[in-house]
Amino acid sequence: MRNLTVESVKGLFPRSTVRRYDKNQIICYHGDKPQHIFFVLKGHVRYYDIDEQGNEKILHINGPQNIFPMLYAFDVTDEVNGFYCSIDNVEVLSIPLKDFHEVIKTNIEFSNNLVLWFLNEIEQLVYRLNSLEKTDSRVKILYALKSLALNHGQATDEWHKIGFPITQQFIADFTGLARETVSSTMHELEKDKIVRTGKLRSLEVKRKELDKLS
Numbered sequence: 017m018r019n020l021t022v023e024s025v026k027g028l029f030p031r032s033t034v035r036r037y038d039k040n041q042i043i044c045y046h047g048d049k050p051q052h053i054f055f056v057l058k059g060h061v062r063y064y065d066i067d068e069q070g071n072e073k074i075l076h077i078n079g080p081q082n083i084f085p086m087l088y089a090f091d092v093t094d095e096v097n098g099f100y101c102s103i104d105n106v107e108v109l110s111i112p113l114k115d116f117h118e119v120i121k122t123n124i125e126f127s128n129n130l131v132l133w134f135l136n137e138i139e140q141l142v143y144r145l146n147s148l149e150k151t152d153s154r155v156k157i158l159y160a161l162k163s164l165a166l167n168h169g170q171a172t173d174e175w176h177k178i179g180f181p182i183t184q185q186f187i188a189d190f191t192g193l194a195r196e197t198v199s200s201t202m203h204e205l206e207k208d209k210i211v212r213t214g215k216l217r218s219l220e221v222k223r224k225e226l227d228k229l230s
Contacts, residue, residue, distance in 0.1 A: 052113055159229060
């Protein structure tokens with residue numbers, strides 16, 4: 017989707033409108049059948065499910081120039097299978113579902129860009145699955161932070177800053193680890209100067225440590 021600018025997407029979908037969501041506001045509920053799909057203009061959206069114990073399990077993060085709900089948009093499912101909630105302040109382009117499907121059928125360039133974006137999303141999901149298989153909590157958290165930093169962060173000479181506020185509970189929900197395990201592990205990583213926290217829960221990870229991960 018990086019080949020598509022906001023202006024070009026708006027041009028393809030003249031009936032689309034901009035919607036804004038405050039931090040931690042649910043955009044789609046599990047079981048919804050929306051008549052619009054969303055193109056992220058600004059901010060980040062977490063896609064999650066809730067297990068039988070009531071714990072939130074983060075499945076994916078959608079950032080700028082991402083489309084969601086992905087499977088619903090491509091007619092793979094007939095309803096939204098999970099929840100979509102804003103992580104920070106979010107702006108999305110709300111595109112009528114009927115218009116989206118029509119453009120896919122008639123615009124080859126747009127369809128090709130969707131395929132490239134979809135393949136990138138699959139690559140991220142495979143990486144997530146690989147990281148979740150790690151048994152060591154330290155390694156599992158580092159893999160998770162690498163995924164967040166590379167896909168939703170900004171690099172400096174020595175550090176990679178994740179592009180939205182990160183809490184220990186978020187990391188627990190993202191990795192499937194207990195909150196207490198995340199707390200002790202993050203304390204060790206900070207002590208070893210591998211991660212550092214800043215104002216407003218910003219989180220940075222040392223780049224050379226991420227490069228050691230395959």
